[in-house]
Amino acid sequence: MTIEAILKDDIQKAIQKHFDVTVEDIILQPTKKEFEGFYTFVTFPLTKSIRKSPAEIGQIIGTELAEHSSVAEKFNVVQGFLNISLKDTTWLELFSDVFNDQDFGTFPSNGQSVMVEFSSPNTNKPLHLGHLRNNFLGDSLSKILKASGYDVVKTCLVNDRGIHICKSMLAYRELGNGETPESSGMKGDHLAGKYYVLFDKEYKTQIKELVEQGMPEEEATKKAPWILEAQKLLLLWENNDPETVALWHKMNGWVYEGFRQTYDKIGVGFDKTYYESNTYLLGKDIIEEGLSNNVFYKKPDNSVWIDLTAEGLDEKLVLRGDGTSVYITQDLGTTELKFSDFHNNRYLWVVGNEQDYHFKVLFAILKKLGRPYADGCYHISYGMVDLPSGKMKSREGTVVDADDLVEQMIQTAASRTQELGKIDDFDSAEAKQLYNQLALGALKYFLLKVDPKKRMLFNPEESIDFQGHTGPFIQYTYARIRSIIRKAEQSGIQPVIPPVSYVLHPAEKELIFALSQYPVRVQAAANEFAPSVISLYAFELAKVYNQFYAEVSIFSDPNPDSVKFRVALSGAVSETIQKALGLLGIEVPERM
RNA sequence: GGUCCGGUAGCUCAGCUGGAUAGAGCAGCUGCCUUCUAAGCAGCAGGUCAUGUGUUCGAAUCACAUCCGGAUCACCA
Known part of the structure; x- marks a missing residue:
């Protein structure tokens, strides 16, 4: 109790x-x-x-x-x-719960399993800031759900086929001159992205020319040579044309190598990766099933629909008249596949709020089809990351590139650290590791401290802070405590809970109170699917510790009980910070 | 136009299952390093909680309306 x-x-x-x-x-x-x-x-x-x-x-x-x-x-x-x-004795009991439980804040298995799908990149362009928010949210949520007792399967559905992929393939075929990541020195995903942008540029030029020749703009967008050519390429791909498939393999291979590097750098990974090229034909049997159950109906042109007006939605197309799939068809099939692969109790999708409607429709259909997993499905809808100039658009090149941003953060971490000169004795590998930890700590914290549902603003002109309400502030608090723990170890001071007669300092009570909140926050974060709950907690805990640190002296207190107790308290705080930041995917440095 | 989401300090955000004089950080101004890391601590200043009405002993929080911003309503994904 x-x-x-x-x-x-x-x-x-x-x-x-x-x-x-x-x-x-x-x-x-x-x-x-x-x-x-x-x-x-x-x-x-x-x-x-x-x-x-x-x-x-x-x-x-x-x-x-x-x-x-x-x-x-x-x-x-x-x-x-x-x-x-x-009572003081109550405080000491509270603390001993924290102190004696290595797994404090980690809940035992609840017997439930959950699949978290996130990241889900397109293979025609590199990752940008918006993807980082998605990745960090998905990764952190997976960790939080695990800590709250779920068995978690992290999945990624790679969008590796489709007209947009053909666009970059076409531009490369026409303008690439055999360029490769090696010959250009560009990361593969960036190279593919370059041709995606080139496609759009040429496409727009062609539209403009047609419009100047007197064609209405709407018609021009459909009849520009390159868009027709890209559609042809998509058909060739679907018909397994060897040359097209070879080009597709080659370019996707470059992109995957690029993604691998980025994922490694940001510390994100998956238990299972699905590829849309393997799943895009799925779902058609479900359409058949729905037709026979009268959940779906056919229109004269042979297209298949569902009427969701009773659910407050619209009539939705689920299969084209020519028998080909739309997005929702594939998602029906993929969800069925996930269920047959893993039989999870819950399915979560970390996908931007621009797809709120799509998921409402998907879940409504699953329910109408009587799928046993329908009630466990949930869309973790997060807000876009906007720039001061508005929305980021890959095609127009107005994006904050993920790799560039991470690199820039590392540079800032390095120069800031060197200014302070506290780690002059580090060798270059140690220093590099620290810069990485700080850079990612700052970046991840920046993106995770905000309520996922809300859209957020990123101003590239103002670099992400390392002071105040930031990841490095919390990491710094950890490093400070580690320094104290090392000193205690060297001096042979054991962390011990004081006798019941001990009179607590107000700052000690504040710390114990903050520590005791951790499991409550883990549970809240899991229930609300909100890593921001953990972010704010970690910051509060670090703040309370820094106040404690400024207010009391640990080693020079005349009462030996106080010294041992404060070392114990400090240790518990450092462990809790490590756990909390761990749930955000942020590492802690021993020194900084 | 329908639906959904948001509007809190100059800026970025907490608080929103109704409760005390609305909280942080950044930016601005003051102090604090011969003692455990000053990436820190203490303090000052900064608010019609978009607007209005209602419910209540009590509203940033709930309801309704209005204004503003965004998303979505594709045989795109």
């Missing part, structure tokens, strides 16, 4: 005893900084059933708690707020 639960129980009993009123759900909130106490119980709602003033009720409950509660020590009442302080 947690302290909070005991306190709630005591309050419930006190109300029962003094007023003969039963309150089933006692709500406690953390006491505001400017008042004394750690938990606050609001008594306003009780005035209806108990005909006394809020303050009087608070006084009576408080008195009862102070006399009989096993955890509460004293109280004060401000209007309808009963602020409760805990």
Whole structure:
């Protein structure tokens, strides 16, 4: 039973005893900084059933708690707020829960498994900042769900075929002159992206020419030579034309090597990768099934539809008249495949909020088809990363490239570290590792501290901070503590919980309180699918520690119990920071 | 136009299962390194919580309306 639960129980009993009123759900909130106490119980709602003033009720409950509660020590009442302080022995018990449990904040298996699909890149261009948000969210969520008791399967569905891939293939065929990543010195994904942009440039020129010749723009976009050629290439690919398939293999191979490097660098990986070229034909048997069940219906042109107007959606096409798939057909098939491969209890998709509607439709169809996994499906919809100039567009080259950004962050981390001159004794490998940790710490934290649902702004003119509410601030706190732990080890000081007679310093209580919150936050983050909950927690914990650090002296305190206790506290904080940042995919440095 | 999401300090964001004088960080201004890492700490200043009405003992939080921004409503993915 947690302290909070005991306190709630005591309050419930006190109300029962003094007023003969039963309150089933006692709500406690953390006491505001400017008042004394750690938990606050609001008594306003009780005035209806108990005909006394809020303050009087608070006084009576408080008195009862102070006399009989096993955890509460004293109280004060401000209007309808009963602020409760805990006994020192209670604080020490709370801390020993943290201190003695190596897995504090990691929940035992809940017997459920979940698949998290994220990243899902297109093989016609390199990753950009928006993909980084997706990757970091997916990776972090997977870790958070695992810590909260789920068995997690991370998957990636690579969008490796389609008209957009053919566009870069075509531009390469026409303009490439046999260029390769080796000959150009470009990373393969960047090379493919270059031709994707070149396609768009030429395509636009062609449209412009046709329009100048008097063709309406709408028609021109459909009749420009290169778009027709790209469509032809797609047909050739679908018919397994050896030359086309060879080019496709070659270019995708370059892209995969490029992606591999980027994934390695940012520390993201998958348990299972699906390729759309293998799955794009799936789903047609489900269409047949739906037709025979009358879930779907056919129009005169042979196209297949579903009517979702009763669900508040529209009529949706699920199969073209010529029998070819659309996006939703493939997703139906792929989801079925995932289920037959893994039989998970839940399926999550980390995909931008521009696809909210698509997923509503997908889930509604799955439900109508009576799929057993339909209720476990959930779209983790996140907001776009916008630039001050607006939306990023790959075709127009207005993107913040992932590789460039990471490289730039590493440079900033290096120069900042060198300015401070604290690691002059590091060899180059150690220094490089630190710069990487700091760069990714800053970047990941920047993208994960914001509520995933909200769109966020990135201003390339202002580099991402290393001070204040940032990843490096938290990493710094960790490094500071490690320094203390090393000193304690050298001096032979053991981390020990003090005897029950120990009188705690207020800063110590604050730290224990912050530590005790960790499991609650892990659970909340998992329930809300929000790594930002962990981000904010890690920052709060680091802040409380830095206050503690500035306020008390660890080694020069005359009381040996204090010294040992503070070393123990520091150790627990460092471990909790490491765990919390770990859930965000952020590493911690021993020194910085 | 329909649907969905958002609008909190100059900037970036917390807070949103209703509770105390609305919180951080950045930027600005003051202090604090002969003692455990100053990538830190303490403080000052900065707010019609988009607007209006309602519900309530109490509203940034809930409801309704309005304004502004974004997404989406493709036989694209």
